[in-house]
Amino acid sequence: MALERTLSIIKPDAVAKNVIGQITSRFEAAGLKVVAAKLVRLSRAEAEQFYDVHRARPFFKDLVDFMVSGPVMIQVLEGEGAIAKNRDLMGATDPKKAAAGTIRADFADSIDANAVHGSDGPETAAAEVAFFFAGLNVYTR
Numbered sequence: 001m002a003l004e005r006t007l008s009i010i011k012p013d014a015v016a017k018n019v020i021g022q023i024t025s026r027f028e029a030a031g032l033k034v035v036a037a038k039l040v041r042l043s044r045a046e047a048e049q050f051y052d053v054h055r056a057r058p059f060f061k062d063l064v065d066f067m068v069s070g071p072v073m074i075q076v077l078e079g080e081g082a083i084a085k086n087r088d089l090m091g092a093t094d095p096k097k098a099a100a101g102t103i104r105a106d107f108a109d110s111i112d113a114n115a116v117h118g119s120d121g122p123e124t125a126a127a128e129v130a131f132f133f134a135g136l137n138v139y140t141r
């Protein structure tokens, strides 16, 4: 397995529930390192651009409204197979379908307020890390 980086976002619902630490502990326990992090409130333009791939979907406006509704914790996670590992830790998009013990099963309330984002492949991971953390090399640890 290759050393990878992936983008994680702890979404406004999970930040509001005060579980940034509990979620990040799961990343760390699985061997993922936080190599960059920032707690920010996204602008509507940033949220729309980040989720551009979903622009034509019926839930796009709800998704953007939700993502700008409060602060988010954006992190770059690094580790062996980090992209798939993070997706496994997250669980299915719909928390009702997420496996027991996953972040979404334990912390998410609905398909729109589903606690976390994670890059879904090597190309999206590279693009999403660059979107939020240009010039990341300086943060390597």
Ligand code: GDP
Binding pocket: 054, 059, 062, 063, 092, 093, 111, 112, 113, 114, 116, 117, 118, 120
């Ligand atoms: P993810 O990669 O598991 O986050 O899922 P997707 O990339 O398919 O969708 C991106 C995000 O859009 C999801 O995490 C949800 O927040 C939201 N989303 C996806 N499908 C739906 C839906 O059917 N209804 C609503 N309201 N939101 C959705």
Ligand code: MG
Binding pocket: 118, 120
């Ligand atoms: Mg996705």
